[in-house]
Amino acid sequence: MKTSFIALAATMAIGATAATAEEVRVYNWSDYIDEELLTKFQDETGIKLIYDVFDSNDVLETKMLAGNSGYDVVVPSGTFLQRQIAAGAFQKLDKASLSNAGNMWDVIADRTASYDPGNEYSINYMWGTTGIGVNVGKVKEVLGEDAPIGSLALIFDPANMEKLASCGVHVLDAADEMIPAALAYLGENPDSHDKDVIAKTEPLFTAVAPYIQKFHSSEYINALANGDICVAVGWSGDILQARDRAAEAENGVEIAYNAPSEGALMWFDQMAIPVDAPNAEAAHKFLNFIMDAQNMADASNYVYYANGNKASQPLLEEDVIGDPAIYPDEATLENLYTTSPYPPKVQRVVTRMWTKIKSGT
Amino acid sequence: MRRLLIAVPFLWLLALFIVPFAIVFKISLSDLAVAIPPYTPTLDIAEGWAGLKAFFAELDFENYIWLTEDDLYWKAYLSSFKIAVISTLLTLLVGYPIAYGIARAPQEWRAMLFMLVILPFWTSFLIRVYSWMGILSQEGYLNQVLLWIGVINEPLIILNTNIAVYIGIVYTYLPFMILPIYAALEKLDISLLEAAEDLGCSRFSAFWLVTVPLSKQGIIAGSFLVFIPTIGEFVIPSLLGGSRTLMIGKVLWEEFFSNRDWPVASAVAVVLLLILIIPIVLFQRNEQKQREANQ
Incomplete structure (x- = not known):
């Protein structure tokens, strides 16, 4: 009698904590959401939202492959998603509980299906391009009025870089984005997995590496906005955020973003639910919340990235939907390429080459 | 009692050094794989002696x-x-x-x-x-x-x-x-x-x-x-x-x-x-x- 009473009390206690402390843990990229949306989600659903951020796909993938990350929603990019699906890291989405699924944009869904066939494991959050952000005034001061700001020659031609070094150049610390860019500049297939073709990019990087101040994937937002650097190879929305921060600060810094004329990488950040998510039900609620047209529009209006949500488009501000740097026109869209994941052996060659480029060893 | 006292530091060493080291050492002898966790082989205790043998056969330097x-x-x-x-x-x-x-x-x-x-x-x-x-x-x-x-x-x-x-x-x-x-x-x-x-x-x-x-x-x-x-x-x-x-x-x-x-x-x-x-x-x-x- 006594033991059963204790057991009963224990179950009641557990039941009570579960009811009061339902929570969902989201792991997303840094500077990637309007924080008001997080509060809105908590108010609407009563679910406590714990929001953590990362700034590299590598960190996310390592957590996923180690298992038991404790997260309910994570946001890997296309190629990483594809490999993590193959490793069995994600669970199939329960489409029945995603009532807003009809809002999604088929143009994007068709492309993301190459990473996640049938879009069974993920929904698109944002997509964008990898390109070049410049401090227009400074670059023209250094290279003259006809500086090739819309071309990869700006960063791969040592003659340009030698002059730009004095005002500061940052480059993404992401081999899987920089090597395709170098291949595009050389006129090769950016998605090449051939070791010999990839090796052709090494002399290109080695020639300009001494003029690169830093390889980093998030510091350039502030550095561009403050005028500490004049060129950054980075992600479209991050550079546009830098542009807006500079405009707000009225510090005389004018930032422009260009998807390079030689072709630019188009990437997709996909929301997925880990196979061992502690609260998959709440995770679906979060995904459905994000797929709401108004919420998605608010997110894009805040972070200046295009989204994969057709219904949100009428709700977007003109400087988002009308900006070809965010929503590219047909001609630019033609010029965008996508990549696929490197097999482990090629990945090792790529990482080794990247370390050599960065450290000289 | 005395043995117990001597055992304490050894248990400490076993739990905080030898066991973690053995795990890392084992992984260092494994092969890369696209899986969770991202390496093979993993020990399948259910298979008993045969599983153990197959497990050790796959390890190398x-x-x-x-x-x-x-x-x-x-x-x-x-x-x-x-x-x-x-x-x-x-x-x-x-x-x-x-x-x-x-x-x-x-x-x-x-x-x-x-x-x-x-x-x-x-x-x-x-x-x-x-x-x-x-x-x-x-x-x-x-x-x-x-x-x-x-x-x-x-x-x-x-x-x-x-x-x-x-x-x-x-x-x-x-x-x-x-x-x-x-x-x-x-x-x-x-x-x-x-x-x-x-x-x-x-x-x-x-x-x-x-x-x-x-x-x-x-x-x-x-x-x-x-x-x-x-x-x-x-x-x-x-x-x-x-x-x-x-x-x-x-x-x-x-x-x-x-x-x-x-x-x-x-x-x-x-x-x-x-x-x-x-x-x-x-x-x-x-x-x-x-x-x-x-x-």
């Missing part, structure tokens, strides 16, 4: 052979070793006078001086290293002050270089050097110095011939406490160092995160441990000698 084939690894080990040696010497150079000063200070001041050494530890290590970024950057406080005084005309580039790494390491590990040296100096019998001076020693040579040898144990202990963690340091070089700062901690990070190659990352870690065991054994032996001398 391939990853260690790989380490010898690429010069990146030994260069990184060597560079870490160099940075650790230089940092230890610099920390000793800065720490010894401070420890000496505290030990010679009037009794009532010592507690306060001691606090001053330990107080920064109450702030998170990460925040303290971050604040050095603010001090050392091109637009940072140090450059602003130096420009204002007129010592320099152009801002110095310190952040993202090895100099910043040395500054960060010396700053972070200074208390580990000061505390053991202080402990040794505090026990020093002042009358020995008086005797030396009576016998015609100058103050400097008395310091060199009496104080330094008698604080040798403290110097050795402090040096090991700085050297051992520095060699595997990751946070300080990644925040303050540039892309050209090559350290084994960073290589390990890249194996683990960029290549997602846990087996090779584990092999790097095992080799690092073997390199570190040598100074640790020397340290232990030194400690033992000291204990015997005291008895």
Whole structure:
């Protein structure tokens, strides 16, 4: 009698904590959401939202492959998603509980299906391009009025870089984005997995590496906005955020973003639910919340990235939907390429080459 | 009862060192795979003896052979070793006078001086290293002050270089050097110095011939406490160092995160441990000698 009473009390206690402390843990990229949306989600659903951020796909993938990350929603990019699906890291989405699924944009869904066939494991959050952000005034001061700001020659031609070094150049610390860019500049297939073709990019990087101040994937937002650097190879929305921060600060810094004329990488950040998510039900609620047209529009209006949500488009501000740097026109869209994941052996060659480029060893 | 007492430290060693080491060592003998966890084989206990046999058959030393084939690894080990040696010497150079000063200070001041050494530890290590970024950057406080005084005309580039790494390491590990040296100096019998001076020693040579040898144990202990963690340091070089700062901690990070190659990352870690065991054994032996001398 006594033991059963204790057991009963224990179950009641557990039941009570579960009811009061339902929570969902989201792991997303840094500077990637309007924080008001997080509060809105908590108010609407009563679910406590714990929001953590990362700034590299590598960190996310390592957590996923180690298992038991404790997260309910994570946001890997296309190629990483594809490999993590193959490793069995994600669970199939329960489409029945995603009532807003009809809002999604088929143009994007068709492309993301190459990473996640049938879009069974993920929904698109944002997509964008990898390109070049410049401090227009400074670059023209250094290279003259006809500086090739819309071309990869700006960063791969040592003659340009030698002059730009004095005002500061940052480059993404992401081999899987920089090597395709170098291949595009050389006129090769950016998605090449051939070791010999990839090796052709090494002399290109080695020639300009001494003029690169830093390889980093998030510091350039502030550095561009403050005028500490004049060129950054980075992600479209991050550079546009830098542009807006500079405009707000009225510090005389004018930032422009260009998807390079030689072709630019188009990437997709996909929301997925880990196979061992502690609260998959709440995770679906979060995904459905994000797929709401108004919420998605608010997110894009805040972070200046295009989204994969057709219904949100009428709700977007003109400087988002009308900006070809965010929503590219047909001609630019033609010029965008996508990549696929490197097999482990090629990945090792790529990482080794990247370390050599960065450290000289 | 006595056996139980002896068993405690062994259990401690087993749980906190041998078991984790065995896991890492096992992974270092495995092969890369696209799976959770990202390597094969994993031991399937349900299959019993046959499973165990198949498991061991798949392990090999391939990853260690790989380490010898690429010069990146030994260069990184060597560079870490160099940075650790230089940092230890610099920390000793800065720490010894401070420890000496505290030990010679009037009794009532010592507690306060001691606090001053330990107080920064109450702030998170990460925040303290971050604040050095603010001090050392091109637009940072140090450059602003130096420009204002007129010592320099152009801002110095310190952040993202090895100099910043040395500054960060010396700053972070200074208390580990000061505390053991202080402990040794505090026990020093002042009358020995008086005797030396009576016998015609100058103050400097008395310091060199009496104080330094008698604080040798403290110097050795402090040096090991700085050297051992520095060699595997990751946070300080990644925040303050540039892309050209090559350290084994960073290589390990890249194996683990960029290549997602846990087996090779584990092999790097095992080799690092073997390199570190040598100074640790020397340290232990030194400690033992000291204990015997005291008895």
